[in-house]
Amino acid sequence: MTRFSAFELFRQGLSGQAGWKPQWRSPEPKAAYDAVIIGGGGHGLGAAYYLASQHGLRNIAVIEKGWLGGGNTGRNTTIIRSNYLFPESAGLYNHSVKLWETLSQELNYNVMFSQRGVMMLAHTVHDVQVFQRHVHANRAAGVDNDWLTPEEAKAYCPPLNISDNMRYPVLGAALQRRGGTARHDAVAWGYARAADRLGVDILENCEVTGIVRNAQGAVEAVETTRGRIRTPKVGVSAAGHTSVVLGMAGVRLPLESFPLQALVSEPVKPVFPCVVMSNTIHAYISQSDKGELVIGAGTDIYTSYTQRGGLHISQHTLEAICELFPQFRRMRMLRNWGGIVDVTPDRSPIVGKTPVPGLYVNCGWGTGGFKATPGAAHTLAWTIAKDEPHPINAPFTLERFRDGFLIDEAAAAAVAH
Amino acid sequence: MLLITCPYCGPRPEIEFAHGGEAHIARPQDPSSLGVEDWTEFLYMRANPKGVHAERWRHLHGCARFFNALRDTTTDQFVATYKTGEPRPDLTAVTA
Numbered sequence: 001m002t003r004f005s006a007f008e009l010f011r012q013g014l015s016g017q018a019g020w021k022p023q024w025r026s027p028e029p030k031a032a033y034d035a036v037i038i039g040g041g042g043h044g045l046g047a048a049y050y051l052a053s054q055h056g057l058r059n060i061a062v063i064e065k066g067w068l069g070g071g072n073t074g075r076n077t078t079i080i081r082s083n084y085l086f087p088e089s090a091g092l093y094n095h096s097v098k099l100w101e102t103l104s105q106e107l108n109y110n111v112m113f114s115q116r117g118v119m120m121l122a123h124t125v126h127d128v129q130v131f132q133r134h135v136h137a138n139r140a141a142g143v144d145n146d147w148l149t150p151e152e153a154k155a156y157c158p159p160l161n162i163s164d165n166m167r168y169p170v171l172g173a174a175l176q177r178r179g180g181t182a183r184h185d186a187v188a189w190g191y192a193r194a195a196d197r198l199g200v201d202i203l204e205n206c207e208v209t210g211i212v213r214n215a216q217g218a219v220e221a222v223e224t225t226r227g228r229i230r231t232p233k234v235g236v237s238a239a240g241h242t243s244v245v246l247g248m249a250g251v252r253l254p255l256e257s258f259p260l261q262a263l264v265s266e267p268v269k270p271v272f273p274c275v276v277m278s279n280t281i282h283a284y285i286s287q288s289d290k291g292e293l294v295i296g297a298g299t300d301i302y303t304s305y306t307q308r309g310g311l312h313i314s315q316h317t318l319e320a321i322c323e324l325f326p327q328f329r330r331m332r333m334l335r336n337w338g339g340i341v342d343v344t345p346d347r348s349p350i351v352g353k354t355p356v357p358g359l360y361v362n363c364g365w366g367t368g369g370f371k372a373t374p375g376a377a378h379t380l381a382w383t384i385a386k387d388e389p390h391p392i393n394a395p396f397t398l399e400r401f402r403d404g405f406l407i408d409e410a411a412a413a414a415v416a417h
Numbered sequence: 418m419l420l421i422t423c424p425y426c427g428p429r430p431e432i433e434f435a436h437g438g439e440a441h442i443a444r445p446q447d448p449s450s451l452g453v454e455d456w457t458e459f460l461y462m463r464a465n466p467k468g469v470h471a472e473r474w475r476h477l478h479g480c481a482r483f484f485n486a487l488r489d490t491t492t493d494q495f496v497a498t499y500k501t502g503e504p505r506p507d508l509t510a511v512t513a
């Protein structure tokens with residue numbers, strides 16, 4: 001596999017950039033693997049990469065029913081931040097941000113991580129109090145977060161409308177400067193390429209249809225549309241379909257799957273310097289490197305697996321965007337789409353073991369899983385390899401619902417990501 | 418936007434409704450005798466099926482009453498709506 005570098009780019013340029021080869025193999029499934037990851041998004045491919053690079057498991061496979069990064073990895077609004085309220089969350093999300101900071105170098109693949117700052121707007125007295133509490137909690141937990149006045153917020157993001165005649169005027173903002181965005185496809189492709197180089201088999205167009213357990217109840221094999229694959233360990237990173245996949249092993253989960261919509265505008269020159277989110281009026285916006293404004297909304301109100309939602313949800317979001325940024329009123333929207341997000345009762349993920357020996361799960365990321373891709377993948381790989389939780393994902397067990405140790409991030413995570 | 422048939426008011430647009438989660442989860446008759454696993458099941462575990470789902474809806478901006486619905490989560494199509502307290506319609510009987 002060719003290592004990417006400026007010199008290699010120049011060398012390929014001499015032959016018209018026509019010499020590039022596919023960046024990962026398309027192998028036939030083997031009869032058996034030491035571990036199998038279900039789900040070829042960033043989380044699953046990342047787990048395979050860390051299993052291979054940090055835990056020495058090379059005989060592993062990633063099974064994807066469609067194409068790599070075709071689920072929520074390719075459908076989200078790519079926002080990365082770690083300004084969650086509770087110490088457990090700060091540990092997990094900040095672990096991710098730290099991994100993001102060196103990910104391009106580690107994978108030798110430019111994931112275009114841009115720490116342009118994530119600004120969360122406060123529109124009511126309650127917002128102000130909650131966000132200031134977040135700022136203090138974050139700083140105590142070692143997560144950067146600053147409180148801005150409306151004038152400071154406008155200085156950081158000049159398109160912002162801070163006039164006081166809005167329906168929900170901006171009363172202040174919390175700014176995490178280390179937050180930002182990354183290129184979503186590149187995350188899946190970068191992990192896939194790096195994992196493939198370490199010997200991981202990536203099996204696309206291969207849907208899991210069953211999980212086979214032995215007499216002791218432990219995982220023995222997975223049935224797929226490309227045949228039975230024997231394996232003692234299965235990690236599931238199937239996002240909105242996790243309930244379906246774990247149902248094959250008889251495991252019930254505290255998950256409900258909702259459609260979450262996003263949309264992009266026509267591409268324009270750089271007009272938007274950072275990420276702005278407003279939980280109160282349900283909108284978040286940034287500008288991609290292609291120039292499109294990337295806009296996200298809240299979830300639809302009903303559970304669904306359709307990967308689409310009602311247009312009135314997008315309309316509601318655009319009304320908020322147009323009020324916050326009046327200059328975008330005449331922008332045309334190019335595309336909108338939906339992804340299926342698995343939401344837990346406390347809006348925190350489940351990463352770890354299941355009641356079935358050899359079966360591990362990484363789910364419940366709800367509306368904000370992209371930001372956690374490296375951290376979730378890294379800790380899941382640890383748990384699969386050692387059959388015990390990493391200290392960072394230890395609080396995020398399935399048993400916390402039974403034992404009453406919820407990590408209730410609804411205030412930080414219920415609406416926007 | 419979905420068109421939802423309230424069993425009391427007839428077909429109305431989705432924005433008049435609130436979604437109430439999975440239907441037919443009865444509160445335990447004798448809560449104090451319930452074990453921790455059963456409480457977990459009652460409070461948190463959900464079917465989340467890919468296919469026909471029994472769920473509660475509330476006609477919030479209409480009659481404000483709760484009712485139940487069968488909806489296919491792969492198409493969002495409503496199969497049936499019925500009043501709270503009525504048993505889940507037997508779909509095999511409907512199609513036969």
